[in-house]
Amino acid sequence: MASPSIHRSSVPSSPLQRLSTFKDRSNLPSIISSSSSSSSSPLDTFSSDPVFSAFLSPDFDSTRFSSQALSSGSAAARAEKLEDGIHLLEKQLRSEVLSRHDDLLAQLSSLKEAESALSTVRSGISTLQSSVRRIRHEIAEPHRQIRLKTVQLSNLHQTADLLQFTVKILRLSKKLNDLMKEPERLDLSKAAQFHREIQSLCDENGLSGISVVDEEIAWLSEIGNRLRSDGMRVLERGMEGLNQAEVGIGLQVFYNLGELRPTVDGLINKYKNQGVKSIGSALDMKAIPVSSGNFGPGGVHRSGTPQIGGGSKAKEGLWQRINSCMDQLHLIVVAVWHLQRVLSKKRDPFTHVLFLDEVLQEGDPMLTDRVWEALVKSFASQMKSAFSASSFVKEIFTMGYPKLFSMIESLLERISRDTDIKGVPPAISSEGKDQMLGAIDLLQKSFLALCLSRLSDLVNNIFPMSNRGSIPSKEQISRIILRIQEEIEAVKLNGHLTLLVLREIGKVLILLAERAEYQISTGPDARQVTGPATPPQLKNFILCQHLQEVHTRVSSTISALPSVAADVLSPSLGAIYGVACDSVTSLFQAMLDRLEGCVLQIHEHNFGVQGMDAAMDNNASAYMDELQKCVVHFRSEFLSRLLPSSLTPAVSTSAETICIGLVRRMASRVLIFFIRHAALVRPLSESGKLRMARDMAELELAVGQNLFPVEQLGAPYRALRAFRPVIFLETSQLEGSPLLQDLPLSVLLHHLYSRGPEELQSPIQRNKLTPLQYSLWLDSQGEDQIWKGIKATLDDYAVTVRARGDKEFSPVYPLMLRLGSSLAESTPASQKSQVSI
Numbered sequence: 001m002a003s004p005s006i007h008r009s010s011v012p013s014s015p016l017q018r019l020s021t022f023k024d025r026s027n028l029p030s031i032i033s034s035s036s037s038s039s040s041s042p043l044d045t046f047s048s049d050p051v052f053s054a055f056l057s058p059d060f061d062s063t064r065f066s067s068q069a070l071s072s073g074s075a076a077a078r079a080e081k082l083e084d085g086i087h088l089l090e091k092q093l094r095s096e097v098l099s100r101h102d103d104l105l106a107q108l109s110s111l112k113e114a115e116s117a118l119s120t121v122r123s124g125i126s127t128l129q130s131s132v133r134r135i136r137h138e139i140a141e142p143h144r145q146i147r148l149k150t151v152q153l154s155n156l157h158q159t160a161d162l163l164q165f166t167v168k169i170l171r172l173s174k175k176l177n178d179l180m181k182e183p184e185r186l187d188l189s190k191a192a193q194f195h196r197e198i199q200s201l202c203d204e205n206g207l208s209g210i211s212v213v214d215e216e217i218a219w220l221s222e223i224g225n226r227l228r229s230d231g232m233r234v235l236e237r238g239m240e241g242l243n244q245a246e247v248g249i250g251l252q253v254f255y256n257l258g259e260l261r262p263t264v265d266g267l268i269n270k271y272k273n274q275g276v277k278s279i280g281s282a283l284d285m286k287a288i289p290v291s292s293g294n295f296g297p298g299g300v301h302r303s304g305t306p307q308i309g310g311g312s313k314a315k316e317g318l319w320q321r322i323n324s325c326m327d328q329l330h331l332i333v334v335a336v337w338h339l340q341r342v343l344s345k346k347r348d349p350f351t352h353v354l355f356l357d358e359v360l361q362e363g364d365p366m367l368t369d370r371v372w373e374a375l376v377k378s379f380a381s382q383m384k385s386a387f388s389a390s391s392f393v394k395e396i397f398t399m400g401y402p403k404l405f406s407m408i409e410s411l412l413e414r415i416s417r418d419t420d421i422k423g424v425p426p427a428i429s430s431e432g433k434d435q436m437l438g439a440i441d442l443l444q445k446s447f448l449a450l451c452l453s454r455l456s457d458l459v460n461n462i463f464p465m466s467n468r469g470s471i472p473s474k475e476q477i478s479r480i481i482l483r484i485q486e487e488i489e490a491v492k493l494n495g496h497l498t499l500l501v502l503r504e505i506g507k508v509l510i511l512l513a514e515r516a517e518y519q520i521s522t523g524p525d526a527r528q529v530t531g532p533a534t535p536p537q538l539k540n541f542i543l544c545q546h547l548q549e550v551h552t553r554v555s556s557t558i559s560a561l562p563s564v565a566a567d568v569l570s571p572s573l574g575a576i577y578g579v580a581c582d583s584v585t586s587l588f589q590a591m592l593d594r595l596e597g598c599v600l601q602i603h604e605h606n607f608g609v610q611g612m613d614a615a616m617d618n619n620a621s622a623y624m625d626e627l628q629k630c631v632v633h634f635r636s637e638f639l640s641r642l643l644p645s646s647l648t649p650a651v652s653t654s655a656e657t658i659c660i661g662l663v664r665r666m667a668s669r670v671l672i673f674f675i676r677h678a679a680l681v682r683p684l685s686e687s688g689k690l691r692m693a694r695d696m697a698e699l700e701l702a703v704g705q706n707l708f709p710v711e712q713l714g715a716p717y718r719a720l721r722a723f724r725p726v727i728f729l730e731t732s733q734l735e736g737s738p739l740l741q742d743l744p745l746s747v748l749l750h751h752l753y754s755r756g757p758e759e760l761q762s763p764i765q766r767n768k769l770t771p772l773q774y775s776l777w778l779d780s781q782g783e784d785q786i787w788k789g790i791k792a793t794l795d796d797y798a799v800t801v802r803a804r805g806d807k808e809f810s811p812v813y814p815l816m817l818r819l820g821s822s823l824a825e826s827t828p829a830s831q832k833s834q835v836s837i
Contacts, residue, residue, distance in 0.1 A: 188230055227257065228259075234246050235247060235250025248342055282382075283386040330411055337415075337426075340366060399447075402497060452507060481553045488502070488557055498561065502565055527590045528590070529630075538641070541584065547583070551573055551576045581658060591638070599623065599674050600677065624699065628698065628702045634706070639707070677775065678696070680753075721742070749786075753812075757810050767789075
């Protein structure tokens with residue numbers, strides 16, 4: 001049976017091996033394929049047999065099979081069948097061995113060769129192990145000696161280095177000691193450098209434990225503290241005195257000590273804490289009793305409210321501490337800026353490292369920014385807390401906001417001025433200034449609200465909405481104006497705050513205009529001009545004068561301020577001016593309509609009458625007599641109540657008030673209106689010209705004495721003075737007369753109709769208009785449009801003359817064409833010379 005055993009070990013997948021266990025049913029197909037050439041194998045028979053198939057199952061249990069065989073009652077038959085199966089398998093196994101006999105022999109030969117080679121290898125390994133043991137024995141002792149000598153050499157090197165470093169430390173310590181023995185000639189930077197080298201040698205080379213070094217280290221610690229103290233004293237003295245040399249020495253000391261950044265950080269924190277503490281002390285209401293001595297008069301309760309009689313002292317103490325705080329903040333910021341400036345310039349003389357690069361890393365804020373940010377944050381927080389916690393502080397800062405604002409602005413200005421060095425960034429940027437001013441935004445809003453409330457209350461008191469008929473007194477109006485002037489005076493030194501206050505004043509002026517407008521009387525009684533002044537008119541006069549007073553005095557107050565101040569108040573002053581005008585505009589319009597009605601009566605008078613009697617009549621024309629009576633009546637009943645009593649012919653237009661302006665415009669309109677309709681008079685005889693000249697003199701006298709000095713009316717007066725001699729000039733003399741420079745061409749063209757033949761119709765005659773209708777049309781047209789209307793009449797005249805067969809035109813015709821053509825060619829210039837109506 002040795003042969004089958006060898007076959008199972010060399011060929012694990014043999015059918016004999018698998019048949020010996022009957023455990024793996026999945027291998028049956030391979031067993032069948034590798035069997036003899038017979039058509040069916042024992043395995044096929046076994047798999048289909050109900051008894052043998054159980055042995056092929058992977059979970060075959062012999063005990064269970066035996067139990068089943070015994071219980072079936074055919075155990076003997078079953079045993080016999082199993083014996084047959086065994087014989088069949090042995091026969092099959094024998095057949096397999098015989099069929100593979102050559103292969104089995106070849107496998108056996110290979111095994112013998114492997115056993116022979118393995119024996120040779122074992123012999124070589126034994127020899128190698130023997131050689132290794134001999135070599136190990138030979139080199140073990142030299143290796144031990146080499147390792148021992150190496151350790152010895154390393155110890156010698158370490159000892160030599162320690163001795164060398166110790167000697168170096170002792171030598172440096174002696175130099176440092178020699179420096180420290182001469183305080184008056186002590187070079188702090190050099191001493192700090194020696195200290196740093198000694199400390200570095202000790203730390204880097206582990207010299208602790210050496211007695212002489214330990215003694216030097218103890219002494220070195222004292223020297224280090226002294227160097228830090230002296231260096232900080234020099235550094236702080238240089239910062240306080242803004243001495244760059246001392247600051248540079250102090251920084252070099254700490255750089256040599258290797259402590260530059262922590263020292264600068266500590267110094268910055270120190271200054272920040274000083275500033276924060278100064279702000280807290282300034283706004284601490286409990287600090288006032290310290291200056292007062294006790295809680296008697298002038299003391300302050302814990303709530304921040306002064307005791308009875310102590311308000312003025314508490315207020316004074318608060319402002320003094322705020323002022324001291326501003327000075328302290330100025331010193332702190334300038335000192336830090338000076339330190340930053342030196343850091344940005346100072347370099348180590350050996351390494352050429354910029355000190356600022358040692359202190360700041362990329363992305364870090366500048367030193368001044370760090371300090372300023374902390375100060376602003378503390379100031380805003382303390383101010384908000386004091387404002388909320390103490391009504392006394394709130395009242396002081398609200399009413400005295402301009403003073404607080406001026407202190408802060410003065411602080412910012414001083415810092416900017418003291419840190420304004422070319423090539424060096426300032427201590428505070430514009431954003432930083434805005435942050436500081438923004439810290440008191442709450443106070444600003446409260447102050448502006450208080451300003452608006454004070455002024456609004458005055459307006460509401462003198463113009464109550466519940467009583468439309470109430471008219472304020474002059475004293476009440478003066479009180480409002482005085483209050484406005486006081487508000488402006490309190491902030492005029494600060495441009496930004498002035499504009500903010502002016503905006504609030506503008507709101508009050510708008511409110512005043514609205515309330516005054518509500519009080520204006522309207523209706524027929526307010527517009528009548530034939531009788532004495534009515535109560536509604538008198539009421540309107542008072543309103544107009546009050547508003548005129550407000551407009552004049554407020555305008556005078558802001559005239560000393562920059563032009564932007566006038567721009568801020570311009571809309572509200574315009575509203576005051578508009579309401580003041582509205583209060584009397586209807587009356588002035590009614591007076592002007594009455595005077596124009598009188599002038600229109602000129603067309604009812606016959607100026608074409610000939611004869612000496614008409615020329616020698618010294619009486620004024622009826623229409624002019626009525627106009628004079630109206631002007632005198634207006635002056636006595638209305639204008640005397642509106643115009644200042646000091647109004648004289650020499651009154652200056654620079655001091656013109658609202659009413660004076662209205663009177664001036666009315667006087668100008670009367671003169672122009674008279675010239676216009678005097679030019680339209682047709683026919684005009686020589687005696688008629690004399691009467692018209694006399695009427696002009698009467699008009700000039702009436703207007704000058706009762707309305708406005710005619711010499712100050714400008715173009716209207718010059719036109720009146722020019723028209724009087726023009727009517728006496730010959731037609732041939734008109735074109736080159738210098739008088740035409742002061743006379744609108746439309747007036748001259750209308751006058752020339754009175755010199756022409758009857759068939760030369762004027763625009764009034766051609767269009768069948770009344771003088772009033774034509775006058776209204778002239779008011780709405782420019783000189784070029786007026787010429788077009790006149791040109792149409794000249795064209796009609798030319799057609800008539802040619803139709804009649806005449807070859808000559810009236811001398812007036814070509815003159816009018818030439819004048820009109822020149823007007824058409826220079827329309828802009830003619831419009832400039834036209835008198836405004």
